[in-house]
Amino acid sequence: MREVVPVIEVEGLSKVFSGKTVVNQLSLRVEKGEIYGFLGPNGSGKTTFMRMLCGLLQPDAGSGTCLGHDLLSEVEQIRSRIGYMAQHFSLYDDLSVRENLDFMARIYAVPKRRQVLAETIERMGLGPFVGQLAGTLSGGWKQRLALAACLLHEPELLLLDEPTAGVDPMARRDFWEQIYSLTAQGISALISTHYMDEAERCNRVAYLAYGNLLTSGTAEEVISAAGLSVWSATGLGIQELASHLKGLPGIELTIPFGNNLHVCGTDPEQLEQSLRPFFAASRYRWEKQESGLEEVFISLMSRRLENDDG
Amino acid sequence: MVSKEFLQMRRDRITFAMMLGIPVLQMILFGFAINSDPRHLPTAILSADNSVFSRRIVAAMQNSNYFQVVKTVSRESEAKRLIDTGEVQFVLSIPEQFSRRLVRGEQPTLLLTADATDPAATSNALTAFRIFAEAALASEFRGPLSYLQGTVAPLQVTVHPRFNPEANTRYNIVPGLMGVVLTMTLVIITALAITRERERGTMENLLSTPVRPLEMMVGKIIPYIIVGYLQMGFVLLAAHYLFQVPLSGNLLLLLVVSLLFIAANLGVGLTFSTLARNQLQAMQMAFFFFLPSILLSGFMFPFRGMPRWAQYIGEVLPLTHYLRIVRGILLKGNGLTEILPNLWPIALFLLFALSIGLKRFRKTLD
Ligand SMILES: Nc1ncnc2c1ncn2[C@@H]1O[C@H](COP(=O)(O)OP(=O)(O)O)[C@@H](O)[C@H]1O
Ligand SMILES: [Mg+2]
Numbered sequence: 001m002r003e004v005v006p007v008i009e010v011e012g013l014s015k016v017f018s019g020k021t022v023v024n025q026l027s028l029r030v031e032k033g034e035i036y037g038f039l040g041p042n043g044s045g046k047t048t049f050m051r052m053l054c055g056l057l058q059p060d061a062g063s064g065t066c067l068g069h070d071l072l073s074e075v076e077q078i079r080s081r082i083g084y085m086a087q088h089f090s091l092y093d094d095l096s097v098r099e100n101l102d103f104m105a106r107i108y109a110v111p112k113r114r115q116v117l118a119e120t121i122e123r124m125g126l127g128p129f130v131g132q133l134a135g136t137l138s139g140g141w142k143q144r145l146a147l148a149a150c151l152l153h154e155p156e157l158l159l160l161d162e163p164t165a166g167v168d169p170m171a172r173r174d175f176w177e178q179i180y181s182l183t184a185q186g187i188s189a190l191i192s193t194h195y196m197d198e199a200e201r202c203n204r205v206a207y208l209a210y211g212n213l214l215t216s217g218t219a220e221e222v223i224s225a226a227g228l229s230v231w232s233a234t235g236l237g238i239q240e241l242a243s244h245l246k247g248l249p250g251i252e253l254t255i256p257f258g259n260n261l262h263v264c265g266t267d268p269e270q271l272e273q274s275l276r277p278f279f280a281a282s283r284y285r286w287e288k289q290e291s292g293l294e295e296v297f298i299s300l301m302s303r304r305l306e307n308d309d310g
Numbered sequence: 311m312v313s314k315e316f317l318q319m320r321r322d323r324i325t326f327a328m329m330l331g332i333p334v335l336q337m338i339l340f341g342f343a344i345n346s347d348p349r350h351l352p353t354a355i356l357s358a359d360n361s362v363f364s365r366r367i368v369a370a371m372q373n374s375n376y377f378q379v380v381k382t383v384s385r386e387s388e389a390k391r392l393i394d395t396g397e398v399q400f401v402l403s404i405p406e407q408f409s410r411r412l413v414r415g416e417q418p419t420l421l422l423t424a425d426a427t428d429p430a431a432t433s434n435a436l437t438a439f440r441i442f443a444e445a446a447l448a449s450e451f452r453g454p455l456s457y458l459q460g461t462v463a464p465l466q467v468t469v470h471p472r473f474n475p476e477a478n479t480r481y482n483i484v485p486g487l488m489g490v491v492l493t494m495t496l497v498i499i500t501a502l503a504i505t506r507e508r509e510r511g512t513m514e515n516l517l518s519t520p521v522r523p524l525e526m527m528v529g530k531i532i533p534y535i536i537v538g539y540l541q542m543g544f545v546l547l548a549a550h551y552l553f554q555v556p557l558s559g560n561l562l563l564l565l566v567v568s569l570l571f572i573a574a575n576l577g578v579g580l581t582f583s584t585l586a587r588n589q590l591q592a593m594q595m596a597f598f599f600f601l602p603s604i605l606l607s608g609f610m611f612p613f614r615g616m617p618r619w620a621q622y623i624g625e626v627l628p629l630t631h632y633l634r635i636v637r638g639i640l641l642k643g644n645g646l647t648e649i650l651p652n653l654w655p656i657a658l659f660l661l662f663a664l665s666i667g668l669k670r671f672r673k674t675l676d
Contacts, residue, residue, distance in 0.1 A: 054518045080520040090515035107519045149515075 006031050007157050007188040008053065010064030010071065015048050015057060022048050024211035025062065030157075030190055030204075035183055037202030038192035039297065044208045046192040047087050050159045053190075054084045067156055080108065083150030087161040087192075089142050093135030097126055097145055100134050101152065108153035116152055124148040124178070140171030147178065158182070158189040164198065176201055196294045207297050214300045219293055228291040228299055229268040231275055233261045235284040248274040253299050264295050324587065328594035335598065339605045339620075348431050348615030351399040354381040356389045361409035363447060367420070370446035371402065376435040393425050393472060395648045396634055399432060399614065400424050412447075412465060419466045426471030427637045428482045431612035440467050473641045484555045485640045486609045488545040489632040492538055492568075493575050493603050494596075499534055500579025501592035509588055523671050527664075531576045538572040539565070559639035563646060567635055570656050574628040577663030584670035603629040628656045 008030035015023040023045040030036045038046050051057040053066055055075030063070075069077045091100045101120065105113045121127055124144055129137060134145060143163055150158065158179075164172045176198070179189060191202065199205050199219070206216035215222050233241060238261040242254040245263060250270025255262045261284075265271035279286050319326050353371065357364055371377040380398060383389050389401045403421040411418040422439055424432045447465065474481045507513040516526065542565070549555040578599055586592035604610060606624040613624060624630045631652035638644035638652070 051514075056514065056517055076520055079518060082518075084515075084518040086511065086514045086518070088511045088514075090511045090513075092512055093510070104519075107516070107521055 004032055005065075005068045007034075008036075008064070008066050008190065010053075011062055013049070013052060013062035013064055013071075014060050015045070015052060016060045017048075022211050023052070026208075026211075026213050028206060028213070028216065030188060032188055033183055033186050034188050034203045035179060035201070036188070036190045037199045037205035038190055038208065039194070039199055039205060040192075040208035041210075041301070043210070045211045046208055047161055049208070050084070050161050050190065050192065053078075053159055054082055055079060056084075080153070081155055082157045082159055083153070083155035084159045085146050085150050085161060085163055087165070089134075089146060091134050091146060091149055094133060096131050096133055097121075097137070098130040100145065101126075101149055104149045105152045110153050120148050120152055124151075140167045140174075143167055143171070143175065147175070151182075156187060158187060158191075160189060160191045162192050162194070164193060164195065172198075196292070199293050205293070207300060209301055209304055212304070214304060215296070222293065223291055223296055226291065226296040226299060227266055228264050228296055229266070229271050230289040230291045230295055231263045231271065232287050232289045233263065233278075233284040234259055234287070237283065241278070241284065244278070245274075250274045253295070253302055255295060255298060262289070262295055264291065264299055266299075322587075322591075324591050325594065328591070328598065332594070332597060332601070335601055339602060348434075348612045349375045350378040351376060351431070351435055351614050352380045352397065353377040353400040353402060354383050354389055354392050354398045355379055355402050355404070356383050356386065357402075357404040358406040359404050359408035363409045363412055364404045366446050367404070367443055368402070370442050371439070374438055374442050376438050389423070391648075393423060394638075394642055394644060395651060396425060396638065398425075400435070417466050419468050421468050421470060423470045423472060425642075426474045427641050428608070428612055429471075429474060429479055430482075431614055432471065436469050436471075439469075443467060480553050481555050481641060482637065483609075484545070484549040484553050485636045486633050488542055488549075489571070489607075489629050489636055490604055490609055491541050491545060492572060492632075493629050494600055495541065496534055496538055496572060496575040497579040497582070497599055498593065498596040499537070500530065500576045501582040501586065501596045502589055503530055503534075504580065504583035505586050505589050505592040508583075523668060527580055527667065527671065530580065531573070534576055535569070535572050538568075538575075542568060555640070557640050559641070559643045560645065561639075563649075564636065564639045567639075567649065567653060568632075570653065570660060571628055571632040571635075574656050574660040574663060577660050577667055581663050581667040581670065584667055603627050606630070607633055609633055625655065626659070628659045631655050 006029050008028060010029075011027050013023060013026045013028075014021065026045075026049060038049075040046055048057060052059045052071070055071070055078060059071065063072065065071060066078045067081050069081075071078070092103070095103065098117070098121070101117055102113070105117055110116050121130060124147065126141075126145060126148060129141060129145075134142065137145060147160075147163065164175055167175065172195075179191070183189060191198070193199060202219075204216065204218050205222060207214045207222070215225060217225065235241075236259065238256055238259065242256065242261055245251050245254055250265045250267050251263055251274055252266065253262075253264040255264070263271070263275065265274075275286070278284070319329075355368055357368075368379060372379055377400060381392065383392070383401075389403070392398045393401055401423040403423065405418060405421070408418050408420075420443065422436065424436060426432050443465070504513075507516065521529075546557065546561070550557055579596065582592055582595040582599070586595055602623060606616065606620055607613070607627055607630040608624065609629065613621065613630065616624065634652045635644075635649045638649050642648075
């Protein structure tokens, strides 16, 4: 049996804006039914990459396929099979919820429009707001409307650009429920986000920094590839501790989490050696920890910056 | 505060250029192009009398600067056609036996027919004609003919101002206004309509869908075509009931050919919207187009009063041709054949504007 075609497969994709490389030789593969998390600091090229996937921007180099269609030559086919939700709300503020959805359904020439519209409104719980102008909705409901709008034509792949930015935690949880139920039906999703808890909800993640793909894979793969050892110190005055630790051999990074300081390094022996004198201090409770995605990303970023400087 | 404004002004290059460009354009147009005392008006001669006197009068016409004899015709119907299509502004009819009756002192009549749809274009020339026609003949009254000198008037001049006998400028302005209103609003509305999508970010959403550029453009244009027709109806009703302009022509024909003109303006608006980055720029571009349209089209000032180069620019603008069509249909009762020469330039312009618009309108954000 042949391997299933990946929904996204790109090779060496690049985009240059007036001399500045915004996406640099990106290669990525997203399998069917997967939720793929796309992380990275602001301005690292996430939006640009997504725009290239749906043909909004022309790649300057590289090639790839999306749902089996060529990125460069079969943009029309791709567009009718994906649902793209832009980073900024891009429906009409001066149309009501129903009018917006109706418009999008017409644009996609959705068959049995009325029925699909009613079902979508029902499923997304937009019922109470159908007559309200989209511009007057709260952030969470706007996102939900935007998601509803890109589901009308039953896309096979969702490209969601920071769908939960500025949305309250409850609405975020609801949003992810929706995503899970959609992927259960075989829809794939590429989602960019800044939230670590959301990154952990993804089947696989990629971390992008200033156009370069630093790492990708499942959370476990990413963590083990980074090979980071983490010690956590709990107690008061961890800022002071952090300043003492800075620059010691084997200590790459200290990350404060409230009353908790995570100390990370790639060489476990050296890290422990440097920390040993501090273990004695009774002010802090020390614990060896599994490294999480956040530490890995921050460490990747800082290593990257050091390399660039040197 | 002031320096911040200047900084922002400098960033927005196009706006800045427009701010400087519009006054320059205004100065050029007002200063050089406009002349309300038009000269060299095209004239046809319908002569049934080939004599030294009639030739003398024609020569005097040529020399006067007001008239430029472009054609000599032999049939009345041909002369009528030239006036109807607007090819000539005047026809001078020299009656049979003009010279014989002149010599006999019978005071023969010269008929000067004028296309007076725009009274401003013709009034000066008409006044001048009476004076120099007599002066021209006076120099011929020598020798045996000297008895004609000092006669009260050796000949009579009858002026027949066609289409607008009362020389009512309103008759000319009000139908023209229709074209101006359509140009102004339609170009601005369409230019803004697409720029707004871009500015609000809704364009990103639209572009990610399978809509084709042509579909999008047509979808954007159709509602405004309807708006255009509403405006037309409004102006026509006002012209008729408020200003008592006679609407003598074929209104249905007018409505049909107006579609071309409306579409041409929308095409311009659309092209601007693909060039403008924001709504302010779109507004300015629309204004940049509107200014020469209103000044060089013959709406405000007689077209034939402008220098050659300004006339060439005017010929390119759809409003120029549309004004001729509207005046032709409403005031002269023109039919399709008479307006045809003004129809195809609009069609050409439309094709040009739409193809630039479509070419510029890419389905990407970069
Ligand atoms: N149309 C554009 N023209 C020029 N530069 C752009 C354009 N779009 C994005 N950029 C630049 O590309 C970089 C990446 O932007 P973006 O893809 O939006 O990043 P992210 O979505 O990860 O925050 C930024 O530095 C941004 O300034
Ligand atoms: Mg972004």
